Amino acid sequence: MSTLNKDQPEILKWASPDGEFRRKASSFRNTISKDPNAIYTAEKDRYHLYVSWACPWAHRTVIVRSLKGLDNLIGLSVVSYILGEKGWKFNTPEETPGAIPDNVNNAQYLRELYFKSDPNYGGRFTVPVLWDKKTQTIVNNESSEIIRIFNDAFDDFTPETKGVTYYPENLRTQIDEINEWVYDTVNNGVYKCGFATTQEAYNRNIEPLFKSLDRLEGILSKNEFLVGNTFTEADIRLWTTIIRFDPVYHTHFKTNKKTIAHDYPNILRWARQIYQMPKISDTVNMYHIKHHYFESHKQINPTGIVPINNGPDLAQPIIESKNV
Numbered sequence: 001m002s003t004l005n006k007d008q009p010e011i012l013k014w015a016s017p018d019g020e021f022r023r024k025a026s027s028f029r030n031t032i033s034k035d036p037n038a039i040y041t042a043e044k045d046r047y048h049l050y051v052s053w054a055c056p057w058a059h060r061t062v063i064v065r066s067l068k069g070l071d072n073l074i075g076l077s078v079v080s081y082i083l084g085e086k087g088w089k090f091n092t093p094e095e096t097p098g099a100i101p102d103n104v105n106n107a108q109y110l111r112e113l114y115f116k117s118d119p120n121y122g123g124r125f126t127v128p129v130l131w132d133k134k135t136q137t138i139v140n141n142e143s144s145e146i147i148r149i150f151n152d153a154f155d156d157f158t159p160e161t162k163g164v165t166y167y168p169e170n171l172r173t174q175i176d177e178i179n180e181w182v183y184d185t186v187n188n189g190v191y192k193c194g195f196a197t198t199q200e201a202y203n204r205n206i207e208p209l210f211k212s213l214d215r216l217e218g219i220l221s222k223n224e225f226l227v228g229n230t231f232t233e234a235d236i237r238l239w240t241t242i243i244r245f246d247p248v249y250h251t252h253f254k255t256n257k258k259t260i261a262h263d264y265p266n267i268l269r270w271a272r273q274i275y276q277m278p279k280i281s282d283t284v285n286m287y288h289i290k291h292h293y294f295e296s297h298k299q300i301n302p303t304g305i306v307p308i309n310n311g312p313d314l315a316q317p318i319i320e321s322k323n324v
């Protein structure tokens, strides 16, 4: 058992006593619907999204909000990049460039929204949070569900993106199947390696991660995207992890068997292709990403030093590397 865990405040304890990191299920799981009689019906200016630029889960929701043209329908607040003992904090952009304060609830810390929704809340205070201004509560705090809500619930307000779907009906089985192993071994896999506090827990998770990256490289050597030639939520969900891989996870989470830049030419081609789609690069804040991980997890990086590498330049021209 690790002694590390004992010295940490409760909120900064990531691993279980056996050294393995187990992500807790999100608590607020409601949906928003086009039905005017639903509790949470789709309306302009009713909902607000709370995110961190640093967080790969929250990043998915920012991407779909932007691609679906919801920026003027659903407001946005962005926490500061440091996750401290009281959790995520709101700062002004003068204090933290890139931060957007909470002008809906005027909260200082994200946790206030959780207690406003449920005074007995006992879970973690995570981003993303989708907030309903009308009922003063959290609708949903699970990124995979928020992106499905954004995918179609507001279509009646956005004629220009109406019907644009990242979860097309004919591809759902394939998307769900990919999401499942990518979530377990890659999205969450990097955390299981990085937050492990025993060698055994790290060993158990590092091989499945690289096995999955090898598998993804194989898929992307034949296809443009994860599911054939259609850009879907499976790509969005993986992409936010991949762009953090070389600059953060490789060092900070000790996932240093290979890098995207040198060992995965097809994943790199795909990552560049998505980065260069309209609106996507605006959702990437590498300063928040790097400074969040290296400065917040003091149990892994006690000095808080932020290493220099920003990962491969995603704005570079795309080099076709299929079937190499």
Ligand SMILES: N[C@@H](CCC(=O)N[C@@H](CS)C(=O)NCC(=O)O)C(=O)O
Pocket: 011, 026, 054, 055, 056, 057, 058, 083, 087, 124, 125, 126, 127, 128, 141, 142, 143, 144
């Ligand atoms: N399953 C959640 C995970 C969200 C999550 O873990 N967010 C992290 C940031 S990357 C967080 O807010 N952590 C704060 C904490 O656990 O105290 C989702 O996909 O929405």
